[in-house]
Amino acid sequence: MSPTSATSTATIVTPTLRRRRGLTPEAASAAVDQACRRLRLPTIRAVLQEALTVAGKEQLTYEGFLAELLLAECDDRDRRSSVRRVKAAGFPRDKWLGDFDFEANPNINPATINTLATGDWIRRGHPLCLIGDSGTGKSHLLIGLGTAAAEAGYRVKYTLATRLVNELVEAADERVLAKTITRYGRVDLLMIDELGYMELDRRGAEMLFQVLTEREEKNSIAIASNESFSGWTKTFTDPRLCAAIVDRLTFNGTIIETGTHSYRLAHARHHAAS
Known part of the structure; x- marks a missing residue:
């Protein structure tokens, strides 16, 4: 001065x-x-x-x-x-990693989840895939990791696969698709739940692919699916498009298989019997 x-x-x-x-x-x-x-x-x-x-x-x-x-x-x-960041993420319910019962699902390694909770994969722009049957903890882990990321300062957006595709189709009809894709491309972590539950027509699948391409190797994406990758042709009926989407979601990514045993169902049966 x-x-x-x-x-x-x-x-x-x-x-x-x-x-x-x-x-x-x-x-x-x-x-x-x-x-x-x-x-x-x-x-x-x-x-x-x-x-x-x-x-x-x-x-x-x-x-x-x-x-x-x-x-x-x-x-x-x-x-x-x-x-504010947790609220803006749009999670449908509150889920925290600290509440996850690892003993009930031995397929999931706590050390892997704790490493993911640090958010380093988000900083690097890497993807995450949670694959397993219903009731095996996919959505709990997805929301829990998203909440941890939002609390750590990352911009996070959670959505269902069908909701995202419907929004993209509406945006295309209103001629604002590019703007919508850019908006989804800006967040640090995009989380897509229930991917694979419903078949997507070619138009919807192609628009979803555009979102994935917009984020490729720049910003992270995390998905939860009840279908193994080999079964994704039921959702993405074009084999080449399906292969391209799988490639976008697995390159440099972490894949966690949560298994086939529903611990949620086992928990409910245990309480019913007690």
Whole structure:
């Protein structure tokens, strides 16, 4: 900073501080409350009185007291941003990795899931495929990993395969397909659930392929399917298109086979019998 700039700053700040030295405690409290509202610092406004008490007991310096207030505001902003990202992802229900019962499904390696939870695969733009029968934990893991990614700061979007294809078809009819594909291409992690449950016509399959191509080796995609790759020709009836889609979803990717035994059904039977 040049001498001129420093002088200019001192000229602006010093008189302002002098004018407020004579504030009463009540007036100072009101001024802080008003300033927090104006500057949009709700956390500082909420914790100020408690922070003052703690600062007095612990004999914090002015800088230490200010640091505690600002860090509290930053932490709460991070928390609110995390909540917004999880909500924006569009998950149909709350699922967390910590609630997953690995003992009930020994096909799934906890170490693999814990590694995926770090989000490094998303940073690298790699795909993830969860393949297995209904009730084997695919959607739980998909939503749990997506939630962990959103909490870590990634932009995540969850959708059902049929819903995505229907949206793409409608966008094409309204001549906004390119815009829609670009929107799906921007998120850090696109999660497509229930891929393989229904046959897609050629037009819908081709549009889905365009979304996958838009994201290829740039942004991650995760899918859950009840069909093994060999059975995807039931969903994508064009063999060449099917092969191209499988290639997009497996290159540099992680494939987790959740098995055929429904632990959800076994859990329900256990409770019914007890």
